[in-house]
Amino acid sequence: MSTSTEISAPAGRDPTVEIPTPPAPAKPRRRTDRVAYLFLLPWFVGLLLLTAGPLLGSLYLSFTKFNLLQPPEWNGFGNYLKMFTDDPRYLQSLKVTFIYVALTVPLQLGFALAVAVLLNRPLRGMAWYRSIYYIPSLLGGSVAIAVIWGQLFDDDGVLNAFLAFFGVAGRSWISNPDTALYTLVLLNIWQFGSPMVIFLAGLKQIPQELYDAASVDGASAWRRFRSVTVPLLTPIIFFNVVLQIIQAFQAFTPAYVVSGGSGGPSDSTLFYTLYLYQQGFTNLNMGYACAMAWVLLLIIATFTLINFGLARRWVYYEDR
Secondary structure (H helix, E strand, C coil): CCCCCCCCCCCCCCCCCCCCCCCCCCCCCHHHHHHHHHHHHHHHHHHHHHHHHHHHHHHHHCCEECCCCCCCEECCCHHHHHHHHCCHHHHHHHHHHHHHHHHHHHHHHHHHHHHHHHHCCCCCCHHHHHHHHHHHHHHCCCHHHHHHHHHHCCCCCHHHHHHHHCCCCCCCCCCCCCCHHHHHHHHHHHCCHHHHHHHHHHHHCCCHHHHHHHHHCCCCHHHHHHHHHHHHHHHHHHHHHHHHHHHHHCCCHHHHHHCCCCCCCCCCCCCHHHHHHHHHHHCCCHHHHHHHHHHHHHHHHHHHHHHHHHHHHHCCCCCC
């Protein structure tokens, strides 16, 4: 009994004619891929040597005692335990930084949004006004502006001279622990140009027809702002909130310059990054500084995740 199966040719077709097989799929252009990887090679090298390598190195050093002069000595979680149990200045730096973030972010964004709304009008010379209002953001983070800011709020500074004109006795705002931090808060609010420009871009995307329809319905200017502008601007607000929180946690230059690198008076301007700098480069306690850096990374990541989680409740997107 034969087990082979014969397949007969379709009717009307010569069985001797071979049916051509479909061509095999084209092989990937390996040469083009190699050229692409060749151009990407400098970026990959930079990623490994300048980003990933130092990142992993700092993670290892955070578990060691390292003074930059001797080989690292394994310390386990000793640095992390010391932060929260045996270092009151570290806790003070956390307190100062959280107060700074809680004050500067909403005040700066609120001021930036208000100015952006005022500048979003078809007036003559408006481009010049926008440029002028953006200048503080270009200069505010510099050492020179921080020095001028310190002199502005000093004993014989401009602010006290202005108050004396009205017969009001001034004080040394920088040297007073009760007011020193708030002068730095004012400096950060003064640098509202970057979020203002982003708000302006968002305001330009809101259709004018929505404002016209709200006006026809009798909505006041405040009602139009609250019911039209703010809901459609929530993605931009969310973006600015995330960005400004990250930048506020990393603030360093104003506190360093105004306090002379000490965080004074009485540690009232001891920002987290400033104390990290003191531990790493003043006290040569680099292992402890690396541990502080990783805790700061976790803090920023936590706030970012919280913001993304809460965004579903208040951020409005047109496609949802």
